[in-house]
Amino acid sequence: MSNKHFIPLSVPNIAGNEWKYVKDCLDTGWISSVGSYVTQFEQMVADFVGAKYGVAAVNGTAALHIALLLSGVKQDDYVILPNLTFVASANSIKYLGAEPLLIDADPDLWQMDLDLLEEFLENETDEKNGELIYIKDGRRIGAIMPVHILGNMCDMDRFLSIVKKYPLPIVEDATESLGTKYKGINAGKFSPLACLSFNGNKIISTGGGGCIVTDDEALAKHAKHLTTTAKARNDEYYHDEVGYNYRLVNVLAAIGVGQMELLPSFIKRKKEYVAFYKKELTGVADIRFQKELPEVDTNGWLFTIQTDKQQQLLDHLNANNILSRRFWMPMNMLPMYKDCVYVQKRDNSKYIYNTCLSIPCSTNITGEELSIVVREIKEAIG
Ligand SMILES: Cc1ncc(COP(=O)(O)O)c(C=O)c1O
Known part of the structure; x- marks a missing residue:
């Protein structure tokens, strides 16, 4: 007997206070780029992960873009990441004019293969003036992006012990792993800046949305500044650097608050x-x-x-x-x-x-x- 009833892959589950909070936004007119739900959602996400600060973003890709930028990735740098990931991880690197450097997957965990990573860093890179260089072409390697594939994780102790030997900032792509823990520590706590996603197929959804989590106040402030057009004064349109309109709007954050409760x-x-x-x-x-x-x-x-x-x-x-x-x-x-x-x-x-x-x-x-x-x-x- 064939199945007539459609069963989706992974869809949002709106089952709590989302309607109530969205209605509140609509009733009060606070539907746009600022509002109390944005702040509340950021704090709920940060608290859940065990980070001090959360900075909401329009999606996980935008969050990754800003996290890489704030980690110092520059044009023509390489950024190391797994070959097996969703395209947004690599795209966020490209947005900075940097180049993905791909590491194959572990056959069992499907995460970045740590043997290959270790061998590559040992044999094919060099340090010059405190920077990591890819020997073959002399280009700098600006960061490494572990991606917790499908909400699983690699041996993070080993990953961190390999990477800490090199001047290599880590930017965690934790977009799929809200709620995943390694030795009791939440995904998103393994790098100074980590990114989450709340698109339609994620464990919670705001329709589209993302968040950067960090323990560093200065980085959090800078991330907020860059995601909100880098406006430096309240009384005037004075912007002090090239910012981005990467805000998560209040009405979506309201959905997020309802989802975080669930x-x-x-x-x-x-x-x-x-x-x-x-x-x-x-x-x-x-x-x-x-x-x-x-x-x-x-x-x-x-x-x-x-x-x-x-x-x-x-x-x-x-x-x-x-x-x-x-x-x-x-x-x-x-x-x-x-x-x-x-x-x-x-x-x-x-x-x-x-x-x-x-x-x-x-x-x-x-x-x-x-x-x-x-x-x-x-x-x-x-
Ligand atoms: C591994 C990975 N990185 C980045 C993203 C980008 O997140 P978003 O779709 O919110 O931009 C996703 C989710 O789509 C993802 O699965």
Whole structure:
């Protein structure tokens, strides 16, 4: 029996006070770029992550752009990041005229491969006048961007111990990992500036939105300044540097406040269905799961399985109204990034791309829908 009822991949779950707070914005006229919900949302996000400050932004990409800029990334620098990520990570580097330097993925964790990173830094870089240089062409490496892929994390202790030997600022792309912890420490706490996203498919959503989190007051103030057109006076249009209109408007922040109130229940729900999927799909055909380190407590953001029968499964699920998606195409396979330096031995990124698919995992997915997804996976390849 084929499934007639459409099951989305990962959609917003508006289940709390969002309507009430949005109505408040509409009733009072505070719908635009300033307002109490913006401040409240920033504080709620910062408090949740355990950071001192939050600076809301129009989306996660804009947050990354500003975080890289404030970390000192300049035109013609390289920025190291995983080859397997969503395109926005690499684009934010390009916006500064810098160049992505791609590291292949670990075959089990699907995060940046730390062996490759370590080898690359040891053998292919040099330090000159306190700066890290890529030996082959003498260009500076301005920063490194770990991305917590699918809300999971790599061995962060090892990552930090590798990176701290070099003058290399870290900018965490924590856009997918709100609520993920490594040894009890939240994603977003592993670099001076880290970025979150609240787009439609994230664990909480403001429709579109992002946030920079930091413990540094000066960086927080500067981030706020740059995301709000760098206006330096209240009484006049005096702007003291090239700023950006990257504000999250009050009406979206109001949704965000409602969503933050629900976040603990969303994380709980994600954990329940991850456990359900793992129990039901273990031993079905050649299905494998993303490895999780014992130190990592993931937010279970986007449930993704691996099988050599990827295309067969994708075709079957989508034909049965169950939205499932292939993994992101690796950066080195995109036209803009195909000539980037790509550090790899076995091109695991390509294999992961060719074998992984994400399956429905909205926080409001029902038990019945979960059972239908499992049934259809078994039907397709079981
Ligand atoms: C890894 C990664 N980086 C950056 C972004 C960009 O976030 P946004 O869509 O809010 O701009 C996303 C989400 O889309 C993402 O998954």
